[in-house]
Amino acid sequence: MSRLDEIDAWLVERLPQLLVEHRVPGAAVAVSSGGEVIDAAAGVLSTATGVEANTDSLFHIGSITKVWTTTLAMQLVDEGTLDLDAAVLTYLPEFRTSDSAAGARITVRQLMCHVSGFEGDLFSDTGTGDDCVEKHVARLTEVPQLFEPGEMFSYNNAAFNVLGRVVEVLRNRPYDECLREYLFTPLHLTHVAAGPYEAILHRAAVGHIQRDGDEPQPTPVWALERSAAPAGAMLAMRPRDLLAFVRMHTNGGAGPEGQVLSAASVKAMQQRQVELPDTGRLGDAWGLGWAIFDLPGGQVIGHDGSPIGQAAFLRVVPGRDVAVTLLTNGGNPLPLYADIFGRVLRELADVELPASPAPEGAAPPQDASRYLGTYSSSVWEITVTRDDDGRVWMRRVPKGLAIEIGKRIERVELLAWRGDTLVPATPDERGLHIPHGFIGDDGAGRARYLHIGRILRRADA
Structure with a gap:
């Protein structure tokens, strides 16, 4: 029995028990190693309906979408129509932040690695029309510019909506259509949805929230605004299809029928662009779209997502051809992530998952005047x-x-x-x-x- 087969048997037996232990309503997992993929699912898609989760169920991937948006942009780099070091204004003349001078210096590359400097947690409902991303970007004129472009890292959702708008302008079509034509179709993805109208055709998970120790309850909405789709508001899929996207990135950009992305762009996305301060789980550095983790045993790339009432996790060890993803719909998913990823990365890639920051033995700071x-x-x-x-x-x-x-x-x-x-x-x-x-x-x-x-x-x- 191979190590992957052992992981498969362990998931089938242990996943339902882990969901109960961590009060996670439902989850689906996929693991790839050496070109082979195994998957498992357990629990329910909604505690209100009791519909069981299976390996074809769709879960939101949240901010993992940012890697997809970056990939769409890098395809344009391959075609020679997008320059990473050009100002965003080159492609979006209307782009503004509250500091017009600083905004004029923001480059496409800076959008991809969270160093553009403007505040990024702006979510605005601009409707469900194909112009919703365009309208969202137009509302950034009052967003504060926190620091000079390129000065430091600050996770930025709105930057990826701007990047998505750049893709829309250069492709002359809505973001959803770009996903379908340039990624879903060439990668032969079958269980993936760019929005609710596609998700309803599948067994789709509903997010859950819980308060003060109560049991997880279904969220009142399925997703955030469509205007934030490039940052992660809409994209949903089964784990196996997410790993098909990852497989393209670990295979030099090749898809089932040819190159989807150049090998040079695949490599560029995984190169360090900015070092991160101590942030816990975000990573040690950031590439173009990818988070970079320096773990005992080797470098890992990945991304997490936190859509409403759901949580998604993805880690890839390119040098060992190993990838694992966990998609969940509420409860307490972090211990579940630690249990599954800890075992998979250790046994298949000889990589150790580090412990999360904890205050054991810590005391109040001796001099807090700087922080007050x-x-x-x-x-x-x-x-x-x-x-x-x-x-x-x-x-x-x-x-x-x-x-x-x-x-x-x-x-x-x-x-x-x-x-x-x-x-x-x-x-x-x-x-x-x-x-x-x-x-x-x-x-x-x-x-x-x-x-x-x-x-x-x-x-x-």
């Missing part, structure tokens, strides 16, 4: 204070989209971790202790930014 104050973005306002005992506290108030998806006001203690990076004493609803990095200087010896994967700028004088 209020930091703000379009989705969070975070105020850091120190009590009479010297303990440091974070009060996090949701705004905008965070309110819409059910986030609540929280007060959590922050403990010393690494240098100017602190970790919460208690985990969030996903079970994560997200590192909070205090970076830069506001001219008065205080941190200018709070980095939690996304940048929040100091809001107090």
Whole structure:
């Protein structure tokens, strides 16, 4: 029995038990090694209907879509119609942020690796028409420019909607149609949906949310706005089809009937563009679309996704021809991810999955004066204070989209971790202790930014 066969047998036996342990309603997994693919599924697609998940079920892949959007753009690079180092204005003359001078310097490459500098968590409902992405990009004129383009990393959803719009303009067709014509069709994908009208033709999962220890309940909506499709609002598929896309990337860009992407573009996407601060699970560096993880045993690329009430995970070890994806629809998916990916990567690729950041043995920072104050973005306002005992506290108030998806006001203690990076004493609803990095200087010896994967700028004088 091969190692892949052993993983297959283990998944068939263990996956249903793991879902119960972690209160995940339903999940589907696929693993590829040496060109062979195995998959498994368990649980239900919705606790309201009781429809069982199977290996052909569609789950949202969320922000993993960003790798697909980057691939569409790199195809245009191959054709000579897109220059990564050209300003976005070259292709979208109407593109603006609140800082027009900085916005004029943003390049296509910077969109792909989250260093464009403008705030990225803007989600706006601009309707369901084919012009929705165009209208969304037009609303970015008031979005704050947090830092100079290229200066640092800050995860940016809106940047990928801009990139999707560049693809639309150069292809002269909507983003959905670009996906179908340039990726779905040449890769022979059969269980994939660019939106709800296609998803309804399959067994599609519904997201679930839970509050205060309650059982997961179906979300009231299936997806975010269509205008955010290039960033990850819509794309859904079965795990096996996601790995067919990955197979093209590990096979030098070749698809079933020829090149889908050049080998040069495949390589370029996996090259480091920017190093990341301590952000927990986002990675150690970012390429073009891909996150890059420096793990014990080798380099891994991948991406995660967090659509409404669902969670998606993808890791690829190109040098070992191994890939694994897990698609879930709620509950507590992170321990499930750790159980499955830990075993698969260890046994098939000799790669160890690192432990998540944790505050064991940590204490309050000795001098917190640099960190105190209020930091703000379009989705969070975070105020850091120190009590009479010297303990440091974070009060996090949701705004905008965070309110819409059910986030609540929280007060959590922050403990010393690494240098100017602190970790919460208690985990969030996903079970994560997200590192909070205090970076830069506001001219008065205080941190200018709070980095939690996304940048929040100091809001107090």
